[in-house]
């Protein structure tokens with residue numbers, strides 16, 4: 001873990017050299033700062049020089065945009081380091097820096113005057129306490145042209161507008177968002193209107209259940225923007241349709257788009273004309289490539305890929321319940337019907353887990369002579385019986401799925417019995433020396449069995465895909481399949497409880513990789529902490 005929670009890096013070299021140096025600088029800073037890492041750009045400033053007004057902030061031109069793109073891309077390659085390049089003027093930052101950094105290559109000579117200069121600047125511009133530690137970074141400078149792109153016009157500047165608009169989902173604010181928002185800050189002189197997709201607009205996104213709640217996305221967006229350019233006023237509004245106030249706000253002058261959203265921008269302009277409003281200037285920003293993109297992920301940096309990478313990882317700390325025996329470690333695997341839970345349970349079994357199938361235990365409790373047989377027949381009548389006296393599960397299923405009251409009478413009878421059998425099986429896993437036991441139970445959360453397990457893992461799948469699978473697999477009608485789904489919790493409700501989320505929407509190999517990742521991370525969690533006793 002890097003030693004400092006937050007830091008301020010001051011860079012003073014000419015901007016055209018920054019793209020070549022960004023990766024080395026960000027890598028060196030990321031070793032010291034967990035994030036946020038603020039960057040103050042002031043080309044031409046001599047940190048070791050006398051105090052007093054230094055050179056002005058860099059002009060809002062192509063050289064600055066290229067430098068920003070390189071810095072944010074470098075941060076994306078550092079697993080999403082929270083980088084915030086400050087576009088001034090300064091003020092107290094949301095997460096005050098705990099360390100000050102400068103590039104050793106930009107400050108030759110003895111370090112002390114540079115360190116003093118750093119402390120002076122941080123105190124004067126950002127109100128930092130004067131005694132913050134100040135360090136000089138060594139950097140791997142890489143190859144390339146130190147003067148940058150010769151085609152670049154050093155005097156070009158971006159246009160300026162009073163009020164600018166931008167829209168997006170802004171989930172897990174990544175490098176491409178930061179670049180887009182920085183461009184907005186450079187273009188706007190008075191106000192930025194940021195529309196944040198919400199509600200129905202999220203329904204067709206990849207893994208919508210893992211999208212951060214609107215309030216969190218809006219709060220992170222505001223914090224980033226107010227840090228980066230505190231002089232602007234920010235309107236952050238939820239978008240219930242793709243256009244929001246961009247088609248009705250008379251003060252707007254410019255809409256910032258990417259290649260992907262340019263056509264949406266053109267539609268905004270058509271709607272504005274229909275509404276008797278002037279068209280907006282469309283300012284297009286290049287999409288940023290994702291240095292880490294993998295099979296089944298988009299090439300550009302995208303929130304969807306970031307969400308896919310969360311699959312299999314620990315999303316919230318496991319429950320600590322002293323009443324639960326520590327061995328075996330029990331994973332409650334749940335997931336809606338048709339979500340691929342069974343295939344994941346099998347993969348976990350191959351990896352060494354002891355798997356308990358609660359559906360099978362459920363069937364065992366009402367075989368004739370089983371602990372729930374008499375009660376179930378008494379509750380649902382002889383019409384659920386086959387000729388040989390066994391319970392016809394299809395008939396019983398048709399009675400209970402889609403009817404909450406009847407389903408509850410059934411589960412009130414069978415869940416306590418299934419739970420008892422599951423506990424027996426967990427003890428059996430322990431006696432076999434199994435370290436991990438997977439309790440595969442479709443309605444684990446509905447049954448309140450969280451207290452039987454150390455972690456909840458859930459499989460999720462979009463409803464339409466679940467319906468397709470159930471119809472193909474079980475020969476049910478689409479309506480009956482939907483009835484089953486409606487008897488269960490939603491994906492989002494399951495995700496709220498889950499330590500780990502898995503999704504079987506893609507190729508089987510992708511599922512296998514997710515499960516392997518989840519298993520490997522679990523093994524790390526289960527490994528005993530190294531002892532700090534120096535004698536051991």
Ligand SMILES: CC(=O)SCCNC(=O)CCNC(=O)[C@H](O)C(C)(C)COP(=O)(O)OP(=O)(O)OC[C@H]1O[C@@H](n2cnc3c(N)ncnc32)[C@H](O)[C@@H]1OP(=O)(O)O
Nearest residue numbers: 337338358359362393394396397441442443444447487488
């Ligand atoms: C806490 C638990 O998860 S215990 C395991 C789940 N079992 C129960 O809740 C017991 C009540 N259910 C039953 O007895 C049976 O499911 C019946 C009789 C209603 C239907 O039996 P069958 O037609 O053989 O269907 P089966 O048991 O395979 O279940 C069909 C699907 O409905 C799901 N399901 C089972 N019980 C329930 C329930 N109480 N609520 C919602 N969905 C359920 C199953 O998980 C299965 O989904 P899958 O696609 O993940 O395999």
